[in-house]
Amino acid sequence: MTPAGFAGATAGPSIIRGGDRSEQVADVQARLRALGFRIDDVHGYFGPGTEQMVRLFQQQRNINSDGIVGRDTWSELVEAGWRLGDRVLYLRIPLLRGDDVLALQARLNALGFDAGREDGIFGRDSDRAVRAFQREYGIAEDGIFGGRSNAALSGLRADRPSTAAPLREELERTERKGLDGTVVVIDPGHGGDDKGEVNPLGASEADLCWELANRLAAQLASSGARVRFTRTETEAPGVTERATRANTLGAEIFVSLHLNSHDVEVAEGASTYYFPRSKGGELLADKVQERLVEMGLRNCRSHARAYRILRETRMPAVVIEPLFISNPADAKMLEDADFRSVLADAITNAIRDYYEVEE
Incomplete structure (x- = not known):
């Protein structure tokens, strides 16, 4: 599964920049629009409007704001497209990354389950927190955050504003x-x-x-x-x-x-x-x-x-x-x-x- 139905989420484009015309540009535009960015350039053309929105996206993600879509920007675009519940989350190699992982870490931390630093990377801290949550709420303790775990988490009130990582x-x-x-x-x-x-x-x-x-x-x-x-x-x-x-x-x-x-x-x-x-x-x-x-x-x-x-x-x-x-x-x-x-x-x-x- 890929976020928001996009194809090739893990492949990544070659470096693309202002003036380019391609389906890769169209893919970038579609991802940005899905995230709420308004782009007036024609389909598949990396014009000034696309570059402006790429820069704004980069600023929001705290990466270099150069208006160019390279490896890091592409990865951020893919990660930003994931929402909690879109896919099953678990500890694997390479580690799963995305805004769904970030949302899960934030929710678990707010509930008092120490998921570590909220970085959007599903590592050992996230795995331990998921298992602790499953154990606490009577869900099979397998470290796999799927439909049942998500349903249980969604119904809970989270009122702790911080995480154990800074402490x-x-x-x-x-x-x-x-x-x-x-x-x-x-x-x-x-x-x-x-x-x-x-x-x-x-x-x-x-x-x-x-x-x-x-x-x-x-x-x-x-x-x-x-x-x-x-x-x-x-x-x-x-x-x-x-x-x-x-x-x-x-x-x-x-x-x-x-x-x-x-x-x-x-x-x-x-x-x-x-x-x-x-x-x-x-x-x-x-x-x-x-x-x-x-x-x-x-x-x-x-x-x-x-x-x-x-x-x-x-x-x-x-x-x-x-x-x-x-x-x-x-x-x-x-x-x-x-x-x-x-x-x-x-x-x-x-x-x-x-x-x-x-x-």
Whole structure:
């Protein structure tokens, strides 16, 4: 079954953008219209109206708002089309994803069954919560959320406004009392054959992030943290593999290092990103941003983003873009070993700040 009767929900289109004419464009338009977006362009033509609605959809889903339908936007379109009851939900590989899963997690959490972070991914927390719900209401405890379970859930009043996930993050933060023994996983962006962007001096984003990651690792280790990486210098694992490695390593903090880029070379500033429903991630991003601004970097603020690396990691996680690789002045700063050490020190202090906040 596919959401709203659409075909090819799992296949995904090639990248499509303004000016394209195809049945894939028509499929995107149909999905957007089903979600309530008004598109005036002719059938199958990716005109200004379609691009505007794609951008609006991307903004609502907290992903990059570039008006282009690539892998991430397509996945979000498919997931947004699922409604609770459209399909049977259960723990499988690959994990089921969609707004129906998100709705189920929210309902179970509101009823006091701990489904974990509300991320729209049916993982082990969701499975345990479904089984607990079934056990409580006399339904066969098989972890399969189908018609009978949905009927039972639909008839219940849910009046608890929160989830146990933020509380769990807060308890883990306050119990840790500092960096000593904390498992920090560092994710140097790109790697291997994927060089990322290249700065005006010829240095690649992959190499710069790797070098910064090593300095950060040294700083954290000297503070007592147990540091692990998601990749080696020559590897370029996919996003899901990076998240899986972090989860398997038992990371308590996840830091993904990247560099921003823009067509306008004078663009500058530091930004951090966190998953929208992770209070721990938000706090960590704010602390990193504060430290970067203290260095004199322009404040481009911290932002909630549903990037896959933030969504699929199970601990407080941040993506950090301290500088623009496309900016010649920033390129010169990154060439300075002392500056890179100061930058690593700022991130280390931010993680220390995260654990020292008193509520």
